[in-house]
Amino acid sequence: xxxxxxxxxxxxxxxxxxxxxxxxxxxxxxxxxxxxxxxxxxxxxxxxxxxxxxxxxxxxxxxxxxxxxxxxxxxxxxxxxxxxxxxxxxxxxxxxxxxxxxxxxxxxxxxxxxxxxxxxxxxxxxxxxxxxxxxxxxxxxxxxxxxxxxxxxxxxxxxxxxxxxxxxxxxxxxxxxxxxxxxxxxxxxxxxxxxxxxxxxxxxxxxxxxxxxxxxxxxxxxxxxxxxxxxxxxxxxxxxxxxxxxxxxxxxxxxxxxxxxxxxxxxxxxxxxxxxxxxxxxxxxxxxxxxxxxxxxxxxxxxxxxx
Amino acid sequence: xxxxxxxxxxxxxxxxxxxxxxxxxxxxxxxxxxxxxxxxxxxxxxxxxxxxxxxxxxxxxxxxxxxxxxxxxxxxxxxxxxxxxxxxxxxxxxxxxxxxxxxxxxxxxxxxxxxxxxxxxxxxxxxxxxxxxxxxxxxxxxxxxxxxxxxxxxxxxxxxxxxxxxxxxxxxxxxxxxxxxxxxxxxxxxxxxxxxxxxxxxxxxxxxxxxxxxxxxxxxxxxxxxxxxxxxxxxxxxxxxxxxxxxxxxxxxxxxxxxxxxxxxxxxxxx
Numbered sequence: 001x002x003x004x005x006x007x008x009x010x011x012x013x014x015x016x017x018x019x020x021x022x023x024x025x026x027x028x029x030x031x032x033x034x035x036x037x038x039x040x041x042x043x044x045x046x047x048x049x050x051x052x053x054x055x056x057x058x059x060x061x062x063x064x065x066x067x068x069x070x071x072x073x074x075x076x077x078x079x080x081x082x083x084x085x086x087x088x089x090x091x092x093x094x095x096x097x098x099x100x101x102x103x104x105x106x107x108x109x110x111x112x113x114x115x116x117x118x119x120x121x122x123x124x125x126x127x128x129x130x131x132x133x134x135x136x137x138x139x140x141x142x143x144x145x146x147x148x149x150x151x152x153x154x155x156x157x158x159x160x161x162x163x164x165x166x167x168x169x170x171x172x173x174x175x176x177x178x179x180x181x182x183x184x185x186x187x188x189x190x191x192x193x194x195x196x197x198x199x200x201x202x203x204x205x206x207x208x209x210x211x212x213x214x215x216x217x218x219x220x221x222x223x224x225x226x227x228x229x230x231x232x233x234x235x236x237x238x239x240x241x242x243x244x245x246x247x248x249x250x251x252x253x254x255x256x257x258x259x260x261x262x263x264x265x266x267x268x269x270x271x272x273x274x275x276x277x278x279x280x281x282x283x284x285x286x287x288x289x290x291x292x293x294x295x296x297x298x299x300x301x302x303x304x305x306x307x
Numbered sequence: 308x309x310x311x312x313x314x315x316x317x318x319x320x321x322x323x324x325x326x327x328x329x330x331x332x333x334x335x336x337x338x339x340x341x342x343x344x345x346x347x348x349x350x351x352x353x354x355x356x357x358x359x360x361x362x363x364x365x366x367x368x369x370x371x372x373x374x375x376x377x378x379x380x381x382x383x384x385x386x387x388x389x390x391x392x393x394x395x396x397x398x399x400x401x402x403x404x405x406x407x408x409x410x411x412x413x414x415x416x417x418x419x420x421x422x423x424x425x426x427x428x429x430x431x432x433x434x435x436x437x438x439x440x441x442x443x444x445x446x447x448x449x450x451x452x453x454x455x456x457x458x459x460x461x462x463x464x465x466x467x468x469x470x471x472x473x474x475x476x477x478x479x480x481x482x483x484x485x486x487x488x489x490x491x492x493x494x495x496x497x498x499x500x501x502x503x504x505x506x507x508x509x510x511x512x513x514x515x516x517x518x519x520x521x522x523x524x525x526x527x528x529x530x531x532x533x534x535x536x537x538x539x540x541x542x543x544x545x546x547x548x549x550x551x552x553x554x555x556x557x558x559x560x561x562x563x564x565x566x567x568x569x570x571x572x573x574x575x576x577x578x
Contacts (some may be wrong), residue, residue, distance in 0.1 A: 018398070021394070021397065021398075022394055022397075022401075024390075024394075025390045025391065025393050025394030025397070026390070026391055026394035026395070026398075026406060028387050028390060028391075029387045029388060029391035029410075029455050030391070030406060030409055032451065032452065032455060033409050033410070033412065033413065033452060033455065034409070036425065036428075036448055036449070036451075036452045037412060037413055037416070037421070037424070037425070037452050038409075038412070039428065040424035040425050040427065040428030041416070041420065041424040043424065043427060043431070044420070044423065044424040044427055044428075047427060106317055106320055107320070107321065107324055109317070110317040110318070110320065110321050113314070113317075120564070120567050121564065122321075124560060124563070124564055125325060125328075126324075126328065128557070128560045129328045129329065129331075129332060131509060131556045131559065131560065132332065132513075132552060132556045133512070133513055133529075133530050133533075133549075134513070135515050135530045135533050135534050135537070136332075136335065136530075136533065136549040136552060136553065137331055137332070139335065139533070139537055139545065139549060140330075140331025140334050140335045140549075141331050142537070143331070143334045143335065143338060144331055144334055180327070180328070180331070183324075183328070212309075237415065237417065238417060238418070240417070241417030241418065241419050241420065243418065243419045244515060248537065258417070258419045261420075261423065262419060262423070265423050265426060265427070265520070266520075271427065274423065275423075275427075278419070278420045278423060278424070281419070281420055282416075282417075285415060285416070285417060289415060
């Protein structure tokens with residue numbers, strides 16, 4: 001056997017060993033995720049195309065009934081309830097994300113201009129509330145916004161709400177809860193963007209006598225855009241599928257898609273309808289991720305956008 | 308001059324936001340010491356809700372479930388995630404796009420879709436085979452599924468941060484792969500393992516939606532118990548449990564602050 005052959009054999013043996021190594025390290029986790037997440041979600045998608053049996057469990061003849069129901073077609077003809085829920089989810093997501101940006105942007109900037117030794121503490125202060133359980137945080141807002149509390153009384157005196165009506169349950173309370181919940185998710189990526197800010201560009205703009213607004217728009221804003229986009233992904237996607245906050249702070253008239261989906265399963269009333277709602281949520285999620293990636297790549301910050 | 312007013316406005320804005328962030332938590336803590344039943348007015352200070360907690364068997368059981376779930380799932384996720392993280396590093400030159408997609412899937416999937424898929428799957432699996440009855444077991448499986456990606460990514464980034472020649476040196480020093488793992492690999496990634504474990508633990512205690520949909524009748528965790536109590540009509544006891552959980556978070560925050568201080572100091576000394 002020539003030495004050349006041995007070398008080739010050695011290499012192929014090495015490749016086999018490498019492949020086995022890859023299998024041993026990666027396979028347990030990959031299999032775990034495939035069995036306990038990919039298969040269940042595929043099953044859920046299949047459920048959406050089945051018909052609704054007794055006890056709400058899915059049954060065999062395939063049908064598109066669940067999607068019709070999601071669009072509002074029921075036994076009694078068409079009703080706009082589900083469509084309102086969908087539109088409300090979109091609207092709440094949009095408003096909450098916008099408000100979070102408005103609050104987080106100046107906040108992230110402020111943290112970067114503070115002394116370096118305070119910055120980690122300030123970031124920690126922003127993040128710590130989100131470490132407590134979501135149910136507890138939302139319960140705190142229930143306490144604050146209930147009828148008879150100082151905040152509700154103030155809103156009543158100012159004429160925002162009718163007497164004895166408390167600020168919760170309402171759409172307003174849901175928006176507030178969403179903004180509260182997602183603020184840290186926006187501050188962190190924005191802070192990272194501001195920290196890397198190239199101040200030479202800002203100085204150049206000032207040297208060219210750009211007014212502050214113009215200097216901001218052309219020299220600062222584009223540099224923070226990757227962080228902003230990452231924040232929007234981190235806020236908008238989970239906000240669209242939010243369950244806890246509308247359930248506790250919203251009441252029946254502020255239901256979002258997550259609640260519509262959950263009711264179909266927890267009440268055991270209609271799995272296919274719930275699954276159809278879940279598919280809609282998945283589509284929205286992937287459209288969001290894909291759009292952000294595209295925009296992010298065009299800006300040259302592609303990596304940061306994917307978390 | 309204008310810069311100074313801007314900074315003053317921002318400072319004011321910062322303090323207002325802090326009040327916004329901590330007000331709901333402060334209210335919960337305050338009302339946990341309320342002497343009266345009413346959720347709207349403070350009448351005096353007392354510890355009666357905390358006394359009631361100790362006597363409430365359901366709460367104690369929920370507390371136990373929360374701990375068992377968090378510890379079991381974090382340990383399993385640590386082992387599996389660590390292996391994946393190392394595999395991703397070692398084979399980073401291959402095309403592992405499918406693996407990255409698989410690992411990000413639990414992170415990007417909305418909680419509610421995650422929880423409901425698992426629930427539907429477990430229910431049907433149980434109907435067909437009689438195995439995997441909804442309970443702590445199914446909850447551990449679900450929690451491990453969302454913890455694996457975080458462990459894997461933390462371990463992977465620790466490996467990427469290492470000097471690649473270290474691996475060659477370890478190969479020269481230690482003859483067997485087992486020794487290499489025990490004497491080189493595990494000690495070097497220890498900080499990553501510790502932070503991955505704590506992150507997994509926190510994620511598990513923090514989770515409500517996924518636990519809620521995979522739980523059985525006997526396996527309520529604290530968040531699930533609190534949820535039920537809120538739905539039934541607010542009882543002042545909730546404030547007391549919630550305060551204890553907020554206290555745990557405050558301690559965790561203090562520890563992480565100390566750690567980051569220590570890291571800063573050691574980094575300064577090095578440079």
